[in-house]
Structure formats: structure tokens, C-alpha cells
Amino acid sequence: MSEPSSRPAPGTSRPAPAAPSSPASQSGDLTVARLQRRLAEFASARDWGQYHTPKNLAAALSVEAAELVEIFQWLTPEESARVMARPDMAHRVEDEVADVFAYLLQFCEVLGVDALQALSSKIDRNEKRFPTTGTGHSME
Numbered sequence: 343m344s345e346p347s348s349r350p351a352p353g354t355s356r357p358a359p360a361a362p363s364s365p366a367s368q369s370g371d372l373t374v375a376r377l378q379r380r381l382a383e384f385a386s387a388r389d390w391g392q393y394h395t396p397k398n399l400a401a402a403l404s405v406e407a408a409e410l411v412e413i414f415q416w417l418t419p420e421e422s423a424r425v426m427a428r429p430d431m432a433h434r435v436e437d438e439v440a441d442v443f444a445y446l447l448q449f450c451e452v453l454g455v456d457a458l459q460a461l462s463s464k465i466d467r468n469e470k471r472f473p474t475t476g477t478g479h480s481m482e
């Protein structure tokens with residue numbers, strides 16, 4: 343069995359909610375490890391693991407990030423700031439966020455990268471690299 347060429351859904355088939363809501367209200371019982379396990383089981387059940395090389399997953403991640411950018415491509419800054427107030431647009435944004443996150447988690451799993459630790463370490467480095475000036479602006 344091969345992964346469909348029309349680009350498969352990288353995550354589960356569970357539909358996104360009809361309207362945006364607080365992330366905390368929906369993700370309270372979710373963990374990165376649990377989501378990675380579900381993604382691995384989803385791919386394994388379809389024999390897609392053979393395609394999930396680091397190269398392919400990095401490419402898929404880039405494509406999904408571009409799909410997120412495409413939503414905002416011709417919007418004004420003001421329109422982009424209000425995008426989640428439009429249910430049709432909010433659904434598309436959430437769908438692409440899920441695709442990006444799914445491929446990022448799968449990429450991290452195949453390479454053994456702890457995404458949360460990597461992010462925490464990066465924030466630590468950036469806090470040292472860009473110290474605050476006390477004005478709220480670090481680029482002065």
C-alpha cells in the first residue's frame with residue numbers, strides 16, 4: 343500500500359471544530375507523546391512509515407507551512423489579524439496548523455528530537471542573545 347499521491351492527511355481524520363475556541367479548553371488531556379503515538383499508529387496502519395524519512399517529512403512540513411502562508415497571502419495586515427473571526431478562514435488556519443504540527447512531530451519522532459526540550463533550550467539561548475532593556479524593546 344502506498345501513500346496517496348494527492349497528499350494524505352498527516353494526522354487523524356477527526357474533523358476540526360466548527361468554530362475556534364480556547365486552545366486550553368481542547369488540549370487539556372493531550373500531550374506531545376500521546377499525539378506522536380497516534381500519528382505513528384495512523385501511519386503504521388496504512389504502511390506509510392516507509393515514506394516517513396527525515397527528508398520526506400521535512401519536505402512535507404515545508405509544504406504545509408506554505409499552505410498556511412497561502413491563506414494569508416493577499417490579506418491586508420488588518421484582515422490577517424481578524425482571520426479567526428471568520429469561521430471559514432479559521433477552519434483553514436486550524437487545518438494547516440494541524441498539518442504543520444503533525445509533520446513536525448513525526449519529523450521529531452523519526453530523528454529522536456525532543457521538540458519541547460529543543461524549544462525550551464532555544465528560548466533559553468534567545469533570552470541570553472536578546473536581553474531586554476527594561477523598555478520592552480530589545481532591538482534598540
Ligand SMILES: [Mg+2]
Binds near residue numbers: 441
Ligand atoms: Mg495542508
